Structure formats: structure tokens, C-alpha cells
Amino acid sequence: MPPTPRTEAFPAHTPAASQVFTTVLSHGPLTRSDIGGRAGLSAAAVTKAVRPLMEAGYLVENAEDPGQEARPSLGRPANPVRVDGGRALFIGVKITGDEIIAVLTDLCCRIRSARHLPLTAREPRRVLTAAAELVRELLAEASGFGVPVLGLGLAVSGDVDRAAGVVRYSPFLEWRDIRLAELMGMTTGLPVTVDNDVRALTVAEQWFGAGVGLSDFALVTVGAGIGCGLVVHGQVVSGAHGVAGEIGHVVIDPAGPLCHCGNRGCVEAIAADSAIVAAVREATGVAVADAAAALDLAHRGDQGARDVYTRAGEAIGRAIGTVANLFGPERVIISGEGLAAYDLFAEQIRDTFAASAFGTAAQCDLRTHPLPFDEWARGAAATAIQSFIRPTTRH
Known part of the structure; x- marks a missing residue:
């Protein structure tokens, strides 16, 4: 039987402490002076924030962290502070229309294990049963690490x-x-965070990926849908009703x-995978079965298929x-399974954007950043880490 999940409160009781930890999490290892400079805090405030985090084992002081070069200093050495990624574990689950992907990550959101399970039905009870089983498998595996799964x-x-914590639609x-x-909380016994998949991926990119260090950026995903995550002044934007960034439903052609x-x-009606497949069938008369077949036809030089992708690129570029x-935004990161095309x-994306x-x-x-589906589940784990560090962001 997998171990019973245990709860644990993060020992950062002030906004400054959370800010210090997330600064080290994204940019570390850092000296205390570097932390203060990046977080805009005094040396005394940094020392006060760091102490309980080190006492609880979430931060460690280690001048010889593997993979990091020691920084030269004058006078008294300044040992960098880093997050102990092995201090806690988290689970992330991405649910698609035909598959569930689950990952076990450490506190630095590095994937330790992954599971994939095809979906044979989309009825909520059956999907949740399957997802809970994957979570139980990862909890059992986590017991070998000797640290708790905290979200x-x-x-x-x-x-x-x-x-x-509700999926509206x-x-x-x-x-x-x-x-x-x-x-899922009742089934697994874990604190649960539920978020839109693109926003979750945006959190991972903000803290651990191509958005680190940027106060304003956007993540645009192309594939089954056209999504957009927004970070404005360092905050992931969800909007008053939770649907901010829905560029897939910006109308490009009213007819x-x-x-x-x-x-x-809508952009999604022109550039999403299913829309491209339908348009390729209509334009070529070829009964392509899926997005991979449509892409293959275009790559083999069929002009009708290539024209469909041209129009899709123009729609995406206009949306960006x-x-x-x-x-x-300072940067727009383009990702998703649609990057295969x-x-x-x-060229159309960049020209129409310009x-x-x-x-x-x-x-x-504009920067492309291909991400496999495991990374979407990692994004879900990132939201759990975020909720643990900043409890007010939890559902």
C-alpha cells in the first residue's frame, strides 16, 4: 500500500519570506547579497527570511553545489544559498481528451518519474478513478525517496x-x-490545486523555464487548441472570471x-489541429485521418494542404x-504539439505578427520552445509547488 500522505506547512510566514524562496528557486544558488538585490530587500530582511527556511531544510548553504561554479569574492567568502530540491515531492497530472499524464517532481520541479495512461472514456468518474490510480502509483514510488509528497x-x-477548484467547462x-x-482531495488525501493547463505551463515557464527573470511575457500554445498564458508585472493573469488569455477565441474572420x-x-477554428485537418480534407479531397497525416501531406508538397497551414500561421501571428x-510582453514563447508544423x-506567424x-x-x-506532454504535467506540479509556497494561491 502507498504511504499515507502527510501535510506540512511551509515555514514562510511573510510575503518577504515567500519572495526570498521563489527568488532562490528560480535563480539560485545566490548569495544573500544577490537575493537582496533581486528581491529588493535589505540584508536584515533577507537574513530574517532565510533563517527559518534553512532550519526547516528548504534552503541550504553550500558553496560547492554540483554543477555550479564557485563565485570569486574578496574578504570573507559569501556562500551561496540554494533550494534543497530533494526536501519534498509533488505530483502533477495533465488530463487531455485521450490520455492522462502524471509526473512525480521534486521541489525544484525536476521530473523524477512519469506515467502515461490512455483514456478510453471521458465520463468524469472514470477519468478521476484512472487519475487517482496513477497518483497512488506515484505515491508508492515516492516512498522510496524518504520525503513527503506535499501537493x-x-x-x-x-x-x-x-x-x-472547479472545471467550469x-x-x-x-x-x-x-x-x-x-x-481528488477526498480520493488521494493530498492538498489539490486545479488550473487551466496553459496557465499551469506558464507557471512552470515563469519559475523554471524560458520566462525566468521576465516580469512580462506570454506563452502561446498551438495544437489541439490555441491557448495563451500571460504574466504581467510578475503575476500570472487569470482574470476576474478565470478565462484571461483565451486568444483561441479571438475572431479573425467573422465569415x-x-x-x-x-x-x-476564431483563431482556434482556423489554426487548431482539428480545424487544420478539416480544412485540408476540404482543400485537397484527401481523407486525412489526423493532424499527423495532414502534416505529412503538406510536407510532401500538396499545395492545398500547404495553403491551409499558411492561413493557420497568419491567424496565429495576428493573435500574437x-x-x-x-x-x-518582453517575450512571447510559442509552444505546444502544433510546433511539429x-x-x-x-514565416507567416512572424510576418503577420510584425x-x-x-x-x-x-x-x-518571439521564441519557440517545444515541450513534450510530460512538461504539461510538470506545469501542474508547478502549480502545486506554488500553492504550497504561497498558500493564498491554493483553491
Whole structure:
């Protein structure tokens, strides 16, 4: 039997302590002076924040951390402080329309183990039973590490209310008003955080990936849907109703194809995988079975298929231009399984972005960052780590 999960309070009782820890988590190892400079805190405030975190084993002082070069200093050596990633474990679960991916991570969100399980049905009870079984498997594996699992993160596409722990609407799962955090919490005994999958991935990129050190950036995902996570002034934006960043439902062509949201010509109705497959079938008369077959047809030079990808790239580029005009991010990270077709629409994305971005918004750095599905589950784990460090962000 897997061990009984135990709860543990994070020993950071002030905003300054949480800020110090997240600074070291994202940028460490750092000297106390470096921490103060990055966090905008005095030396005394840093010392006060660091002490309980070190006493509890979450931070350690180690001048010879593996993989880090010792920093030269004058006078008294300044030993860097780093997070002890092995101090605690977390589980992240990404639920797609046809698969569940679960990962076990350490406190630094490094994946220690992963599980994949195909979904044969989307009925909530069956999906939750399967997800709970994966969690139990990872809990059993975690017992070998000798440290507790302190949180579970769940990532689902669609309209997700993180504060309430409720999936309001997930189009790929066909779920409405599922109290996911409550149900999984009762089943697993773990503190549970539920969030939109793109926002969860954005948290991971902000703390551990291509967004580290940026106060304003956006993550745009292309694939089964078109999503967008936003970080503004260092905060992941969810909006008053939890649906901020839904660029997939920005209307590009009012006379365009019908979207599952009920409108016509949404970016998602033009550039999502299912939309591309349908358009390729119509344009070529070839009954391509899925996105991989459509991509193969385009790569073999079929002009009708290539034109579909051109239009998809233009729609994505215009959507990114809209994000740049509205929020002025320093960087837009483009990711998702749809990057398999990037060579077919990269030029259109960049050209249409440049044409639609206003003024200096066009200086925004566009960067591609392919991420496998394990990384989406890692994003779910990142939200669990975030909730543990900052309890007010938990549902």
C-alpha cells in the first residue's frame, strides 16, 4: 500500500519570506547579497527570511553545489544559498481528451518519474478513478525517496476556476462544473490545486523555464487548441472570471469556419489541429485521418494542404500581435504539439505578427520552445509547488 500522505506547512510566514524562496528557486544558488538585490530587500530582511527556511531544510548553504561554479569574492567568502530540491515531492497530472499524464517532481520541479495512461472514456468518474490510480502509483514510488509528497496539481484545458477548484467547462473532455479539487482531495488525501493547463505551463515557464527573470511575457500554445498564458508585472493573469488569455477565441474572420464556442472565424477554428485537418480534407479531397497525416501531406508538397497551414500561421501571428498590442510582453514563447508544423507556418506567424503589432510592440522577442506532454504535467506540479509556497494561491 502507498504511504499515507502527510501535510506540512511551509515555514514562510511573510510575503518577504515567500519572495526570498521563489527568488532562490528560480535563480539560485545566490548569495544573500544577490537575493537582496533581486528581491529588493535589505540584508536584515533577507537574513530574517532565510533563517527559518534553512532550519526547516528548504534552503541550504553550500558553496560547492554540483554543477555550479564557485563565485570569486574578496574578504570573507559569501556562500551561496540554494533550494534543497530533494526536501519534498509533488505530483502533477495533465488530463487531455485521450490520455492522462502524471509526473512525480521534486521541489525544484525536476521530473523524477512519469506515467502515461490512455483514456478510453471521458465520463468524469472514470477519468478521476484512472487519475487517482496513477497518483497512488506515484505515491508508492515516492516512498522510496524518504520525503513527503506535499501537493497534487491537476491541469485541464478550458475554463477552470482555480480558486474554487472547479472545471467550469472543458471542451475536449466535455465536462461542465466538475468539483475536481474536492473530488481528488477526498480520493488521494493530498492538498489539490486545479488550473487551466496553459496557465499551469506558464507557471512552470515563469519559475523554471524560458520566462525566468521576465516580469512580462506570454506563452502561446498551438495544437489541439490555441491557448495563451500571460504574466504581467510578475503575476500570472487569470482574470476576474478565470478565462484571461483565451486568444483561441479571438475572431479573425467573422465569415470563417464555425468554432465549438459558437462563433465563426476564431483563431482556434482556423489554426487548431482539428480545424487544420478539416480544412485540408476540404482543400485537397484527401481523407486525412489526423493532424499527423495532414502534416505529412503538406510536407510532401500538396499545395492545398500547404495553403491551409499558411492561413493557420497568419491567424496565429495576428493573435500574437493582439497580445503584444494589449500587454506589451518582453517575450512571447510559442509552444505546444502544433510546433511539429512550425516549418510550414513560421514565416507567416512572424510576418503577420510584425504587420499587426503596433509600434515598438513589434520588438517583442518571439521564441519557440517545444515541450513534450510530460512538461504539461510538470506545469501542474508547478502549480502545486506554488500553492504550497504561497498558500493564498491554493483553491
